[in-house]
Amino acid sequence: MNCAESEILLHALIDGELDAGHARDVETHVAACPACAEKLTAFRAMREAMAEADLKEAAPAHLRSRIEAAMPAPPARVIAPSRFSRPSRRAFFGGFAVGTALSAAVAASLVLTVVRNDQERTIANEVVSAHIRSLQAGHLMDVETSDQHTVKPWFNGKLDVAPPVIDLTAQGFTLLGGRLDYIDGEPVGSIVYQRRKHLINLFVARRLGAKHAGARTETIQGYNVRHWSEEGLDFWAVSDIATDELEEFGQKFAAALHPPSGPS
Amino acid sequence: MPGDANGEHDRARRFRDAALPYLDDVFTLARYLMGNAADAEDAVQECYLRALHHFDSYRGPAMKPWLLAILKNVCYAEFARRGKQAPADYSEKEPTAEELPLWQEPQASPETVLLRERDGDTIRRLVADLPQPFREAIVLREVNDLSYSEIAEIAGVPVGTVMSRLARARSMLRSAWNVVEGSTHELR
Numbered sequence: 378m379n380c381a382e383s384e385i386l387l388h389a390l391i392d393g394e395l396d397a398g399h400a401r402d403v404e405t406h407v408a409a410c411p412a413c414a415e416k417l418t419a420f421r422a423m424r425e426a427m428a429e430a431d432l433k434e435a436a437p438a439h440l441r442s443r444i445e446a447a448m449p450a451p452p453a454r455v456i457a458p459s460r461f462s463r464p465s466r467r468a469f470f471g472g473f474a475v476g477t478a479l480s481a482a483v484a485a486s487l488v489l490t491v492v493r494n495d496q497e498r499t500i501a502n503e504v505v506s507a508h509i510r511s512l513q514a515g516h517l518m519d520v521e522t523s524d525q526h527t528v529k530p531w532f533n534g535k536l537d538v539a540p541p542v543i544d545l546t547a548q549g550f551t552l553l554g555g556r557l558d559y560i561d562g563e564p565v566g567s568i569v570y571q572r573r574k575h576l577i578n579l580f581v582a583r584r585l586g587a588k589h590a591g592a593r594t595e596t597i598q599g600y601n602v603r604h605w606s607e608e609g610l611d612f613w614a615v616s617d618i619a620t621d622e623l624e625e626f627g628q629k630f631a632a633a634l635h636p637p638s639g640p641s
Numbered sequence: 642m643p644g645d646a647n648g649e650h651d652r653a654r655r656f657r658d659a660a661l662p663y664l665d666d667v668f669t670l671a672r673y674l675m676g677n678a679a680d681a682e683d684a685v686q687e688c689y690l691r692a693l694h695h696f697d698s699y700r701g702p703a704m705k706p707w708l709l710a711i712l713k714n715v716c717y718a719e720f721a722r723r724g725k726q727a728p729a730d731y732s733e734k735e736p737t738a739e740e741l742p743l744w745q746e747p748q749a750s751p752e753t754v755l756l757r758e759r760d761g762d763t764i765r766r767l768v769a770d771l772p773q774p775f776r777e778a779i780v781l782r783e784v785n786d787l788s789y790s791e792i793a794e795i796a797g798v799p800v801g802t803v804m805s806r807l808a809r810a811r812s813m814l815r816s817a818w819n820v821v822e823g824s825t826h827e828l829r
Contacts, residue, residue: 388808392782394789420811423818424783430761432768432784436668440682441661444689448653506694513698 378406383413391420500586500613501604503560505597508578508615511556511567517576518554518569528555532566538610540566540581541634548629550577560585560613570626577616577626585611592627594620603627607634656696660689663705666785667712673769673780674716684719688712706791709781713795767817775810782807 378386383406389395390403407413511517520531529542535557544552553569558580565582592605601623603614612630616623667688671681688711692699699707768779774796781792793800 385804385808388811389789389804392789392807394804419815423811423815426760427764427783430764432669432761432765432780433665434669434672436664436685437678437682440668440685441664443682444661444664444686445657447686447690448657448693510695510698513695516698 378402380406380410380413383407383410384416387413387417388420391417391424497586500561501595501597501602504578504580504585504602504613504615505600507558507560507567507580508600509598511558511569511578512576517556519556521554523552523554525552528552528568531555532557536564536566536582538566538581538583540568540610541608542568543630543633545570545626545629545633548633550626550629572616572618572622572626575616575618577614577618577623579630580613580615582611583609585613592624594624596620605631607631652696653693656693659704660692660696660708663708666705667708669784670709670712670777670780671716673776673784674713674773675719676769680719684712684715687715691715703791705785706787706795709785709787710795713777763818763821764814767814767821770817771810771813775806775813778803778806779810779814 383403386395386399386403387407390400395403407417520528522528523544523546525542525544529539532540532542532555540555542552542555546552550570550572553571553576556567556569558565558567560580560582563582563585565580565585568579568581570577570579586604592603594601594603596602600615600617601620603612603623603626605612605627612627614623614626614630616626618626664685668681668685671684671688672678675681675684688708691711692708695711768776771779777796778792781787781795782789787795789800789803792803796803796806798806
């Protein structure tokens with residue numbers, strides 16, 4: 378062992394992170410090298426000084442109460458705390474989450490035609506959170522099948538709407554299944570599609586954000602979000618695929634929902 | 642599904658029991674990452690809300706590193722929002738001569754330094770003056786008492802990088818400490 382290696386490894390030795398073999402190697406080197414021995418002594422002394430200095434700070438009592446107060450109190454029937462409509466919203470975000478979303482939106486030069494109201498923004502954030510949550514193991518699908526005729530009945534009795542479940546495999550978006558999720562405290566249906574290695578959550582509910590004519594796409598926390606309304610339902614598609622692909626998804630979905638032969 | 646109030650209440654209680662004991666740990670890291678108490682408090686609160694939000698999908702690691710990882714993400718998102726230089730961009734090379742004065746005592750006279758500061762305050766300040774990735778590593782190690790692999794997980798770097806960051810952090814602390822000591826009395 379040379380001094381360069383020893384200089385790094387002696388910290389691991391001090392921290393008790395070395396296996397017996399490497400610990401012996403470092404000690405052997407240090408025993409023969411006064412420079413490294415001096416460092417080992419100095420860094421050990423520093424560790425002790427830091428331990429004595431007791432650098433851990435006690436969180437102020439008011440912070441503890443703030444956090445306690447932010448915990449959902451019963452009754453609540455949501456996965457996510459329904460926190461956004463409360464007056465202390467600013468305190469919850471502390472300028473973090475919303476600000477991040479907005480600057481990301483600006484950076485990605487979005488198609489934001491109007492300044493959206495708070496509720497719309499809240500739901501957009503919630504939709505992205507639900508998408509991220511769904512990507513964690515075991516949370517993606519409640520009913521797993523590529524058969525739209527299995528997914529659609531599964532939602533019966535779970536939602537007050539019947540979300541249209543459309544197989545878009547032929548159009549390049551594979552139907553994977555469906556899931557019951559909660560956005561802003563309300564149950565929503567999620568239909569899960571796959572595009573190459575990317576997943577798309579299509580959230581459907583009777584009322585989820587402001588109704589408006591065209592579709593709107595934006596980027597939140599790196600995810601693209603597309604919101605549109607039709608047939609009295611709100612649709613939110615979220616994915617990490619590119620905006621143009623998400624747009625394509627929305628168009629293919631709408632086209633399948635309104636077959637050209639049917640009356641539109 | 643979580644349709645009943647008791648379930649939700651129970652979940653919040655379980656979260657409280659599991660997560661609140663680490664409030665001091667989370668707050669301390671926030672203080673060192675954000676620099677001031679007000680920002681630190683906002684970050685800690687956001688961290689706990691996010692943690693609660695994701696508590697259903699929480700399967701590990703241990704609660705403390707999980708919370709600290711969330712806190713770190715909250716802080717970094719805030720840095721990004723403010724348009725600060727990404728902390729990870731800091732060069733991990735040896736400091737140049739021009740950089741070294743960063744850690745020296747600026748203008749306080751030896752007497753005031755001696756009178757004003759006990760060792761603990763000095764160490765706190767020297768740690769706070771470390772560049773971000775080194776500060777993060779040393780606080781996670783010395784204050785939060787995490788293992789190298791837990792630190793690696795939080796920092797998103799290999800364990801080898803954690804080792805070299807800790808080695809650099811301690812070397813910087815040592816030089817800075819020697820500067821402070823040297824300015825108060827003759828060193829050795």
